[in-house]
Amino acid sequence: MRLDARFEQLAAGGVTNKRLAVIRRDGSTPLDSMLRRLFADQSVAVTVDSPELDGVDDDVAVLVEDEEIVATSPLSSLERAILMVNSDLYTTGALDLDDAALPTVLTGLADVPFRLRGYPLAHKEKLLPIAMSRQIELRAHRAGAGELHASFQRLSRIDDETGTRRAYERLGDDDVDVHVYGEPDWNPEAHLELTAHTGYGHGYSDSWFVVFDPPADAVGPHTTPVGLLALEEEPNVWRGVWTFRPGAVADLAETVRRQL
Template sequence: MVLDAQFRTLASAVPSDRRLAVVRRDGGTPLDSMLRRLFADQPVSVSTDATAGTTTGDDDVAVLVEDGEVLATSPLAALERAILLVNSDLYKTGTLRLADADLPSVLTGLADVPFRLRGYPLAHKEKLLLIAMSRQIELRAARADAGELHASFQQLSRIDDEVGTRRTYEHLAATDVDVHVYGEPDWNPERPLDVTAHAGYGAGYSDSWFVVFDPPADAVGPHTTPVGLLALEAEPRVWEGIWTFRPDAVAELASVIRRKL
């Protein structure tokens, strides 16, 4: 219930209407349709707009627009590589390395937008948005090499069951980041992992998905921005999720996790 309240607080900071505008030199492609399907029934619309964000003459780009203002612009090729041409198995198997987890700014710019996303088999790609953002946060923590990372898995055994996840947390454990993992106590790792495990059942352990990077207060540099993702399983295989870069919101979420879990 504590994380439920935290989610409502994050979701109450709903931004003004945001939309993704696709600008292509040669018209639409099947990938444009994939992008529309990815955000179908979400509070972010996708449109084709020959003028949005093209003040520099750019084309073949995606533009994130809010109330007529351009927030971010990314090459469509980057968007395709990050999410449209991949699936969750590439993350789980380690085919996509942690170093490959950078996301284009039009995706990270969707901070503070609440999503309702279905997992497989209800949908094939919707939940990928949360998976990709989770790995992006883990990458930021690894690059910062400082601070705390809090991550939940529902079942702690997933850390070993998914090769990509195990490699990611081996990498993080070798840094100076203080790594804490949360989930049900079904994990008996064959190889030790230098992280702090918090095990339990019920609310916060079995039904939550969070990845929170809380850097040191005096941290400086391009990779030391606080960022947190929180998702709750509203019903089986259906997640309500949101991420934020607001320092106060990230600090509060990290504090709640430390105190209550």
């Protein structure tokens, strides 16, 4: 199965009835506006000060599915993850791999298909999948085993982006079997402990995936499988989804192994 067919399968199994509710004692803040802009063209609604959510503390964000709360995070953690950062902090290395943990209300948006534009078409739309990608790399690092598959369109991005290079240097020090994919404009195998898969066109030039496939017998809080897949449907415009469903992650990892 090709990656585009795998994406359609993942997106078809997605959940679109989730919303973020911001509960606060004060009035609107820049975080509220940022969240609305971030999800303006997505299938996730953002509400502020929802009185129907009885029993929820002030100054928290909650993820609601079918009108049931499935995750709760302090607003302070959401501000650190969204308002106070941009994608440059991940690529330049200002945020270390250990700083990549995301609030559960954001990781809980798994199985929700998204569409986003990169800079200069938009300033922050790519922030969440970039942060989720680093979250997956952090999970692999903390697990210290299993396979990690990641695509970069051009392999030179690993070297050009200081934060990315540092992350993969640390992963290379673990027992994680790391595989990277992209156009062969740089040789990462000469510098890092990983396996490079190179090519052009579908899967190499137009895909964005990060997949952590843990060992079958893995146990512990950091051994849950997770995968993100996004495809470039037109220049600098992506559609994607991430999932924690073990079967879906295993299928995505197998598609990457077989196709690329």
